[in-house]
Amino acid sequence: MTTTDLITADELLQMKDDGFRYELVRGGLIKMSPAGHQHGRIALNFTTPLDQFVRANQLGAVYAAETGFKLAEDPDVVRAPDAAFIRRERVETVGQTEGFWPGAPDLAAEVISPGDTHAEVQDKIADWLDAGTRLVVVINPSTQTVALYYSRSDIRILTIDDVLDGGEVVPNWTLPVRDIFI
Template structure:
């Protein structure tokens, strides 16, 4: 019986582009198909609302889909949220790292894909908080909801005309849930 060796973050970083998206979860490489058009449109909508707000208020940096965050070592875990935000005070004076960001973003936004299971989504939420994230937003296109976690056990489900509130992390940011899903 052979025992497969865990993949490392460095190996993931050096992998050639295969056209697939990858995450590394406790040393296990997980490959995903490229996102569909609805998924991509929702990511663009959220990024397009967060980016100008964060920039105009000089709060930090917004990161697009596919940005890797190395959130644990030995075995390594590298997650790639659909949208991420890091506070200004966490951005190194020397600039952004070329490789994966070391640690969790302050905010991780995950848009649920049709093939995602409840267990997989719960695992991502737990991973983000265990790595130090301050908030996680789970966007569910089918239900047209945004579930806002401000802590692992502090959860609010927003729908329709409810507004996502940036709270202390993004003070003054407000965005209507129905706008996330606008055709």
């Protein structure tokens, strides 16, 4: 496939598994490298307590890194965060679906990988926010910080000594930032 060939979300879903993960950005395929061990551990340290809290309080559903979300059409955008949360009401409205989730999650978390450029991370944040994600959590292993994006202009940076708060998106959920980087 050449770089000028555009594909749809349906075509991405039908692709044969070649061992790689892909995102679809404005119709173009982006090959995602497998996560390193630190990336995987940090993603798990964030996702596990989120999932436990969401399940215990019946708030909705938490999704792992392989889950694709169809954020836009024509050209299609399908992103797969390292973790995602969708409120119970939205899960019940959509029901069980095959394929990609139709729309944005309420929360999307991205763990920055060593090979990610600043522009790539900013593009992902913009795609999530533009599609309606209410909270984008960007976890930076190299600085041990967490950036909370509520909008392009409402951003909070948390350090290792802070506590992440789910706010209105995941009410009453907290997680010490330090615990993400254990």
